[in-house]
Amino acid sequence: MNADIVETVNVAREIAWLPWAVQYFFLIGLSYGAFLVSLPGLVFRRAGWEGISRLALLAALVCGLTAPVALLADLHQPARFWHFYAYFTPTSWMSWGAFFIPVYLTGLILYAWLAYRPLLARHADEGGRLAGLARRIAYGGHESRNALVAAALLAFVGAALVALYTGVEVMLVRARPLWHTPLLPVQFFVTALAGGLGLTLLFNRGLPGGGEPGATRRMATALAATQFVALVVGGLWLALGLSGVSPTHAQALAEVAPSANWQVSAVWAVAATVVTLLLAWKRPASGLLIGLLALHSAWMMRWTIFIGGQEVPKTGAGYYSYQLPLGPEGLMGIVGTVGLWIFLFVVLTTLLPLDRLGKAGA
Amino acid sequence: MMYPKPPALSESRRAFLRGIPVLTAAAAIAPAPALAADGKHHWAMLVDTRKCIGCQACTVSCIQENAVPEGSFRTVVSTYSVKLTDADQPAGTYMLPRLCNHCDAPPCVPVCPVGATFKREDGIVVVDGDRCVGCAYCVQACPYDARFINHETNKADKCTFCAHRVDAGLLPACVETCVGGARIFGDLNDPDGELRRRLDAAKAEVKVLKPEQGTEPRVFYIGLDERFQGKVEGQGTLWQPRKRHG
Numbered sequence: 001m002n003a004d005i006v007e008t009v010n011v012a013r014e015i016a017w018l019p020w021a022v023q024y025f026f027l028i029g030l031s032y033g034a035f036l037v038s039l040p041g042l043v044f045r046r047a048g049w050e051g052i053s054r055l056a057l058l059a060a061l062v063c064g065l066t067a068p069v070a071l072l073a074d075l076h077q078p079a080r081f082w083h084f085y086a087y088f089t090p091t092s093w094m095s096w097g098a099f100f101i102p103v104y105l106t107g108l109i110l111y112a113w114l115a116y117r118p119l120l121a122r123h124a125d126e127g128g129r130l131a132g133l134a135r136r137i138a139y140g141g142h143e144s145r146n147a148l149v150a151a152a153l154l155a156f157v158g159a160a161l162v163a164l165y166t167g168v169e170v171m172l173v174r175a176r177p178l179w180h181t182p183l184l185p186v187q188f189f190v191t192a193l194a195g196g197l198g199l200t201l202l203f204n205r206g207l208p209g210g211g212e213p214g215a216t217r218r219m220a221t222a223l224a225a226t227q228f229v230a231l232v233v234g235g236l237w238l239a240l241g242l243s244g245v246s247p248t249h250a251q252a253l254a255e256v257a258p259s260a261n262w263q264v265s266a267v268w269a270v271a272a273t274v275v276t277l278l279l280a281w282k283r284p285a286s287g288l289l290i291g292l293l294a295l296h297s298a299w300m301m302r303w304t305i306f307i308g309g310q311e312v313p314k315t316g317a318g319y320y321s322y323q324l325p326l327g328p329e330g331l332m333g334i335v336g337t338v339g340l341w342i343f344l345f346v347v348l349t350t351l352l353p354l355d356r357l358g359k360a361g362a
Numbered sequence: 363m364m365y366p367k368p369p370a371l372s373e374s375r376r377a378f379l380r381g382i383p384v385l386t387a388a389a390a391i392a393p394a395p396a397l398a399a400d401g402k403h404h405w406a407m408l409v410d411t412r413k414c415i416g417c418q419a420c421t422v423s424c425i426q427e428n429a430v431p432e433g434s435f436r437t438v439v440s441t442y443s444v445k446l447t448d449a450d451q452p453a454g455t456y457m458l459p460r461l462c463n464h465c466d467a468p469p470c471v472p473v474c475p476v477g478a479t480f481k482r483e484d485g486i487v488v489v490d491g492d493r494c495v496g497c498a499y500c501v502q503a504c505p506y507d508a509r510f511i512n513h514e515t516n517k518a519d520k521c522t523f524c525a526h527r528v529d530a531g532l533l534p535a536c537v538e539t540c541v542g543g544a545r546i547f548g549d550l551n552d553p554d555g556e557l558r559r560r561l562d563a564a565k566a567e568v569k570v571l572k573p574e575q576g577t578e579p580r581v582f583y584i585g586l587d588e589r590f591q592g593k594v595e596g597q598g599t600l601w602q603p604r605k606r607h608g
Contacts, residue, residue, distance in 0.1 A: 002595040002596045003445075005444050005445070005597065006442065006596060006597045008599060009416075009418075009440065010438065011435045013501075014510065016498035075495050075496050077494065077495045080496075081495065083495050084476060084495070087493060089474060089475055089477045092473050092475040092499070094473065094475035095475035095476070169499075173473075173502050174469065175502065175505035179502075313507060313593065314505055314506065314593060315460065315507050315572075315592075317596035318597060
């Protein structure tokens with residue numbers, strides 16, 4: 001900081017992408033991350049992954065259904081969401097995103113329905129809760145392998161497009177050096193996949209007996225790999241910034257390095273990633289802890305990028321200070337999305353109890 | 363004692379009073395000085411920071427003219443206390459009027475997901491309030507922190523060069539009220555206009571904010587200290603407008 005200049009009059013711009021946006025990027029990331037975890041067992045039929053993959057698909061579904069609500073709430077004119085479809089603007093990645101989300105969700109819902117049909121029928125036959133509804137949704141309970149693969153393919157295309165647009169949309173904002181890095185989409189993707197694994201680990205832990213040890217170990221190995229990649233990407237970002245090879249990275253680093261808040265965030269993020277990596281690698285049975293850590297890192301990363309990033313003035317000196325408001329534009333927004341998530345989780349696990357999903361080879 | 367009546371005074375007063383309707387009528391029908399005679403306009407502004415006295419008359423008149431909600435600003439004069447090494451006094455004051463730069467390559471336009479923000483043919487960048495969804499992507503994309511979400515309309519808001527006034531042949535409110543004459547508004551396409559003449563005369567000194575962003579701003583500056591051309595390195599202001607979000 002240059003002590004020779006003191007800003008005496010200027011405007012502090014408010015945060016324009018609210019905590020709702022953090023929730024959206026977090027939930028949609030968890031959703032496509034968990035969707036990817038669902039593929040080995042359900043589509044590729046890899047031994048030992050069936051239970052995990054069914055649990056991951058539930059995670060993808062609950063998060064995928066909650067995320068668009070958070071996105072809608074982040075609009076200051078939510079009732080005008082139809083403008084996205086009436087006034088398509090090909091130059092805007094956000095405009096494309098409005099079309100990618102339905103592609104992903106349509107594929108995901110179809111894929112989940114086709115994957116869960118036999119289980120829903122069994123749930124109904126065994127007289128489980130809401131058996132009537134389960135029977136209706138099961139619609140015969142047939143297993144349709146080809147349709148399932150086709151739906152998974154559609155969801156995969158949608159997930160890839162969603163992962164791409166959510167990263168690129170932010171990366172393109174040249175006005176914010178912190179966002180304007182090609183590493184950002186990679187960081188979003190890696191932490192999303194880790195978060196998807198983390199949530200699946202939590203579901204796995206919720207099974208009677210704490211889940212199958214083999215499944216926990218396999219996910220822990222995958223999680224360790226994501227944490228390693230996250231550290232490499234973070235190290236690359238830092239190297240680009242410190243060496244001055246890339247002016248954008250150097251500028252981003254110069255903007256945040258003097259701030260004590262940012263220093264704490266950086267140390268926190270690295271420490272959390274290292275701890276998750278070590279635990280997942282050395283103590284793969286600690287499923288609950290590493291799952292929570294991975295979820296926490298995925299959320300913290302997005303909070304820091306979005307809210308922290310908006311605290312850096314584009315022209316003025318110093319930093320804008322943000323305090324989380326308690327109303328719908330702040331804390332209640334976060335609580336609201338969590339509430340909706342829990343509601344959907346309760347509804348879905350009433351029809352498809354976790355222990356039914358998690359049974360290996362069921 | 364008789365005092366002679368001063369005939370000159372009363373005559374001049376009469377002449378003045380007689381002249382009022384003429385002046386008023388002339389003001390109403392005279393073409394605005396900002397308008398170019400013919401052809402397409404390309405509106406722009408030149409800010410001569412040497413003439414800015416930091417009175418914030420522009421800030422206030424903009425708020426009045428455009429009903430900008432409390433705590434939000436379409437224009438403001440950023441003011442800095444700068445330590446001096448080559449003078450007797452310890453510090454000087456640097457004033458930098460800021461507003462939307464009405465860029466020729468505006469980064470806010472392509473990101474808008476519904477095509478609500480666009481550049482008019484005359485160069486003014488505006489927001490179609492009937493279409494804006496308030497996603498704030500343009501707020502993020504603007505490198506000048508010139509945009510914000512208006513909490514009364516819940517739409518993206520920014521300086522419009524007072525397009526409603528310009529269309530009516532008037533000057534933007536900030537230009538009209540500038541005490542030091544620091545803001546010159548005009549048509550880049552008018553070779554005889556004051557703006558063009560002043561820009562040409564000061565060619566070497568004319569700068570824009572953040573030229574490296576490639577936005578081609580149409581707000582030009584004379585006397586722009588390079589320490590203030592981009593993000594200012596210094597101690598941040600303690601004052602913030604009242605926080606309100608709804």
